[in-house]
Amino acid sequence: MTTDSTGYAPPGAATDAAGGRAGDLVVDFCGELYRPDPAEVFSIGREGDLEVDDNPYLHRRFLEISRIDGIWWLSNVGSLLSATVADLSGGLQAWVVPGARIPLVFGHTNVIFTAGSTTYEFAVHVRTPAFRQSMVMESADTTGDVGETTIGPITFTDSQKALIVALAEPMLRRDGTGLSAIPTSAAAAKRLGWALTKFNRKLDNVCDKLDRVGVAGLRAGGGKLATNRRARLVEHAVSSHLVTADDLALLDAQLLSGPEGD
Numbered sequence: 565m566t567t568d569s570t571g572y573a574p575p576g577a578a579t580d581a582a583g584g585r586a587g588d589l590v591v592d593f594c595g596e597l598y599r600p601d602p603a604e605v606f607s608i609g610r611e612g613d614l615e616v617d618d619n620p621y622l623h624r625r626f627l628e629i630s631r632i633d634g635i636w637w638l639s640n641v642g643s644l645l646s647a648t649v650a651d652l653s654g655g656l657q658a659w660v661v662p663g664a665r666i667p668l669v670f671g672h673t674n675v676i677f678t679a680g681s682t683t684y685e686f687a688v689h690v691r692t693p694a695f696r697q698s699m700v701m702e703s704a705d706t707t708g709d710v711g712e713t714t715i716g717p718i719t720f721t722d723s724q725k726a727l728i729v730a731l732a733e734p735m736l737r738r739d740g741t742g743l744s745a746i747p748t749s750a751a752a753a754k755r756l757g758w759a760l761t762k763f764n765r766k767l768d769n770v771c772d773k774l775d776r777v778g779v780a781g782l783r784a785g786g787g788k789l790a791t792n793r794r795a796r797l798v799e800h801a802v803s804s805h806l807v808t809a810d811d812l813a814l815l816d817a818q819l820l821s822g823p824e825g826d
Contacts, residue, residue, distance in 0.1 A: 589629065589636050589668065593686040594742045602631040609642075614686075617743060621680035629668070629688070636690060638675065639665035646781060647677040648796075654805035659780045669694040676803050678795035683735060684743045718773050723756075726818040727766050729811045730755045732798045736809045746795050757819045771797060 591598040591606070591614060598614055600606035608614040609626035616622060623642040630637055640647060640660045650657040652672040660666055671693040676685045720728075729736070730752040734744035747755070753763035771782045771793050781796040801807045 588691055589631075590689045590691075591629070591686055592689065600629050600631075605630045608686075616684055617679075617682070619679050619682060621682075623679075626677070627675070635694070636668040636688075637665050638668055638673075638688070645677055645679060647675055648799040648803050650674050650676075650803035654803060657800070657804050667694070674803055676799045678746060678792070678799065681746050681748075682743055683746055683795060683798060685735070718777055720770070720773070722814065722821075723818060724766055724770050724773075725807065725811065726756060726814040727752070727763065727770060728797065728801050729807050729814050731794055732801050732807055733812065733815065735798060735802050736807065736812060746798055749794065752794075755815060767794070767797075774800065 588602075589600055591600065591608075593614055593616070598606070600613070606613045606629040607625045608628065609616060609624050610619060610622045611624045616626075623645060626640070626642040626645055627647060628639045628641050630639065638647075638649065638660065640662050642662050644662065646662065647660045648657065649660055649666055650673070651670045652674070656670075658666050668688055668690055671690055673688040673690075674685060675688065676683060678684070731747055733755070734747070738744055749763055749767065750760055753760045756763065758766075774797070775782045779800050781800075782793050784791065
């Protein structure tokens with residue numbers, strides 16, 4: 565497997581500039597383009613065809629991309645880590661746990677995962693996707709009187725949404741795919757000008773709301789909140805467009821605002 569810095573055709577093109585076959589797939593990580601061979605398995609991890617990072621928390625081989633019966637698949641071959649997979653619009657999302665696999669049927673798919681305190685992201689482009697959809701801009705209904713934002717079936721206060729933005733800030737500020745650090749709870753609380761107890765209380769409330777509408781990975785066994793819920797929250801929020809770079813202004817607004825309840 566080799567990287568290819570030129571000749572990348574946009575999704576939907578019948579062939580690439582190098583004469584590749586229709587249906588070819590390209591992986592984009594930090595601007596480096598990888599073109600998996602349909603006859604082989606493309607491995608992603610600390611080692612493999614795409615060596616993501618020398619991160620001891622990352623599996624040597626974590627994800628694999630392979631073509632089976634004419635369909636590209638993303639498989640999680642690790643034992644501990646999971647990956648969040650979403651289409652370009654953020655409207656369709658899946659959580660790929662160890663041992664699971666998912667077909668790569670869209671022209672553009674984003675893959676996000678966290679190892680230790682670092683979150684990684686890469687994009688997968690399929691030139692002749694099985695499904696095509698147009699971008700649908702999300703709309704959020706805001707009510708100034710109560711300071712709440714409704715996203716899908718969930719209603720967040722301004723401070724709850726600011727909490728999500730504080731945790732996702734490193735991902736929201738960088739351009740393109742790559743890696744970023746997940747802030748600690750103490751660092752995010754300081755960024756918002758909050759006490760750590762207030763931050764943790766609001767984090768629990770946000771995770772409870774998302775868990776109730778079916779967002780996986782925020783709770784561990786026995787109904788307890790997962791220890792890695794910050795990372796899972798960031799993965800879901802960014803991939804689903806629950807927060808975007810436009811929401812970064814909430815951080816400064818929260819610093820200037822007075823005390824607010826949950």
